Amino acid sequence: MAHLAPLIMIFPLLGFLLVLVNGRSLSDRATGAIATSVVGLSFLASVACFVLLLHDKSREVSINLFDWISVDTLHVPAALLIDPLSITMCLFVTGISTLIHLYSTAYMAGEKDFRKFFLYLNLFVFSMLTLVLANNLVLTFVGWEGVGACSYWLVSFYFDRDAAASAGKKAFVYNRVGDIGLLLAMFLLFQHTHTLTYLSIFSATSSLSPTVATLVVLALLLGATGKSAQIPLFNWLPDAMEGPTPVSALIHAATMVTAGVFLLVRMSPVLALSSSGRMTIAVIGGVTAFVAATIATSQKDIKKVLAFSTVSQIGYMVLAVGVGAYGAAIFLMVSHAFFKALLFLGSGSVIHSLGGEQDMRKMGALAKWLPLTFPTFLIGWLTISGVPPFAGFWSKGDVLTNVFAHNKILWALGVVTAILTAYYMSRLFVLTFRGTERFREVTHQHDPHESPLVMTAPLVILAVLSVLGGLLDLPWAHGFSLTHFLSPTFGYVAPSAAQSTGLQTGLALVDVVAALIGLFAAFTIWRDRVESDTFEKPFFEHVWRWDDAYDATLGRPLTALAHVTSDVVETRVIDGAVEGLGGSVRRSGEGIRKLQAGLVRQYALAMVLGVTVIVVYLVGRVR
Amino acid sequence: MHSSLYVSVLIALPMLGALVAMLLRKTPGASYAVAMATGVVEFALTLVVAVLYKTNIPGAAGAAGFDFATRHVLSAPLGLAYDVSLDGLSLLMVVLTGLVLVLALWGARDQRREPAFVAWLLVLTGLTMGSFVSHDVLEFFVFFELTLVPCYFIISGWGGKERNRAALKFFLYTFTASAPLLVGILYLGFAVQHQHPTQGLSFAYGTLMGASISHATAVWLFVAFAVAFGAKSPIWPLHTWSPLTYAEAPTAGSIVLSALLAKLGSYGLLRFAVGLLPLAMTSVRPYVMTLAVIGIFYGSILAAVSSELKRFVAYSSLAQMGFITLGVVSGSTIGVTGAVLLMFNHGVITMAFFLMIGFLEKRRMSTQIADFAGLQRPMPVLAALFTVTMLASIGLPGLSGFVSEYLILIGTFTTHAWWSVTAALGVLASAVYLLWAYQRVFHGRAEGANAALEDASSRERWVLVPLIVLIVVLGVFPKPVLDRISPSVHTLVTMVATASVTK
């Protein structure tokens, strides 16, 4: 294991270096092949490690690579922690990454920066794996920021466009705000437990007072909201849709945005110490899920709908974490990765077929033109809406069941959000695949063509996973479920009173009804409509005016402050003082100069007066 | 203990090289070749010294941990001495000096044909080297002040449009600010002599450490020292000379100024202000930290609205020096180690920035940000190198800047949490202004003259590659460097802590 686990990370890094060093001498085909295969190898290594871990009794393997930072009492090794949580993350990250790499070889074919795309993508996978496999907070932070940097590069991939460049910058800056939270959490933990390694922190939780623990949890939450796009730092994600669609699928649906949830789950023993912290987490998750769902109902761009959908689904995950249902959160994370990647790649296929059009008002009736994309997208749509027996029903249901046991209000919010989810996804489905053909203008009267096999094969695989994903954690399979596998890594969780099967079935029924309500509502409203003032509120469309609020409270005042500082404080006050000093020296010099008029008689007078003064003084002293 | 000859050669060699270069001034090619050779040998020697350095040399207070030491008294009644040594704090600075010399000579193409210029550069290097290795405080002051002279001539001789004003402002500002330093040094020297009349006048570091002064005196002396070193670093609000000077200096001049001479200020603050006046530390720490944090934000804000690239880097340096200052006075081994490491890392990063700006300036004869747009398309290699440098400055983990910044922040947090928290926000500010500048220069559409620009030539790449490699290597594997710095830092910090408690 000690030799196999590092390989998981090294393969993508190797891919990155190979493509970097060989530069232009590699053809696009070769580049794509190398990039995809290294991630594939990484997946195989993950599988092998998973199998080895199953046979390991302790289910916790630490692998020390080298001593990274060691100063005084601070010891940060570059070391890996292989445990159920990290290996689960590795499996789905590498698996989905491989599929998306494969998809991208066709989607990005012909782009002039093809090579650079795969460079960034490989580096991203490497960073994400570092994040997940690290055995201490600092190394996690390396991966954390690494994925942020790769996200910056990939979102601003089409850098000729100002919108893309600004979106990349916005993503990085919002992430950074969250990163400050993570930094503070690290500092607090180090100050009280004198270590930053996960296992050591977990065994030292007794040295954390409730106040400190709450502060740490809130700081971690800030970090998570930045990376996972939750309130109040979520409005970078829709802008990030400027990046190519595979990027949106990989980074902004399946992997990077889940990093925040992963961090919170990883730190669950610390979360166990602070109930107010957990409550805050749950509220943030629930509210975000709801708000994002309302925004998604009024978006006109297919990718933006999916983006807000991601924010909403992650809200569910955060909500689950907040009530202590860590297993449910990870289950939803994994299944969400499947169906969200499917939906994004499917939408990529749609966009590709229409020559780049992303506005749903210009789509419609694509079902018959895209024979593979359509059914796979249909499965994805049903899954996310929570229709049984697909994965979404089981995973979202798991979350909601756990939330019900802890907080009825948040549960109700979750159910309303589920209705909205079904509604906006069905709206998307109807506008894109059913209804009338509205795309003839953008395709210049040509027929849309289905995507090549390299693009549709991943769709099929993901669709199968979405169908079967529920098997990972069926409510009645206690020994053989994901939650059971993961539970050793979770901190103490107050056991929810075992819910009667009757209650569970009842809740499940509520979920199904919610899904059906949303579905039928959407079909009824959007069957004949393309736009609607009643159902597409500008408030929702403009993200509850969130960007405007930040602009008014932070953006413009800070810019004004900057200009005042630069024009007034710097030039007039501080430098003014310095130059003023020089000026006053000069002016006093000029003043004193006047004493030297060149007139001899004046000098003589001065001498006489001076002598007189001295003489009078001396004579006075004699007396 | 290794022979102090290594260090003496490090000081003397560039001076000798300058002399020979001037003797050969009729043939600029030969003159430059001599200068370059001197630079390479000098740099190689600094590396040798760095490898040979032993961390655990025993000694009395002020002498523990110093390798390559020697002391020759030049004039007993005047207290003048030639006293050199090297410890963990100065080791990196010495290597940085060598590196800066080589790269400044190589990278500054336009002026390198002029023997006077390379001679001044060599003299400046020798004097800077002397400052870093001085173990006698008065000797340090002499070298410290003398560095102003070659700087003045480099700026006024080969600078931009307002070079004379810039050179004069720089010289007068830093010169005036150093006056309190001299007063302080003399005061300490005479105080010691007064307390130990038999020992005679001496300004050796260890001797001055033993001066017993009252708390109030220590504070006043600290303020005096801090004014001098603060003008050099710069520390807000003594920074207004730097934007003008960096903007008007020639590329090699800006490199030396920001990568090297600025560190003289921080080094002096750490070694002499903190090291000699531990009594004052508990009282002055909050104030200095506040100034440092203000500097971080002030520099970031002004960099964000800067319209010219060199001023942009000047303000960015102000922000980074804020971090360094924060670490220097933090009173924690982790924090101070981070500060020393950041001195080196920032030197490397800022060198790379100025070199790249020099490349751009050569092509478009302008450093106004508004003149550039969309450069990533015609110049992908330069854009990539700029990105790596920029991310290092932002503190992206995996690159050198992160290790130093992180150590400073976490070290300061353990002693003064609120300042560390505020400074952590500065991490956000640096991302904002750097990415904003990058977007204005490299993103967007390249049109007209911008579209026709040539990417970095192989010569230009070869100047930048060692810096980039250093940035990456020190980010991933800082252990050898940290192992050399932290023992000396630990000695200093413990000494400060015990001194401020017992008295």
Next chain:
Amino acid sequence: MTTIPASWFLVLAAVLFGVGAFGVLTRRSALIMFMCIELMLNAVNLTFVTFARTMSDIGGQTTVFFIMVVAAAEVTVGLGIVVAVFRRRSSTSVDELTELQG
């Protein structure tokens, strides 16, 4: 014959000194200024001699010799400068000689 009281000499010397000082301060012509300076110097000589007589100290008279020599040297150099200036400007007014102003 009654001796003249020493105070009269001192008063005379003071008056001469005052007249000379006044003349230096108020006259424009360089030659007149020199004559006034001579007057002041000689007033001082008188003072020294008087005190030498009253205190019976020969030092006063030797000082007078020094002063006379210095006066002579200074007048030589000074008049030389005045003549050189006069050749250029045809005027001895000191008010016009202001090139050495600040």
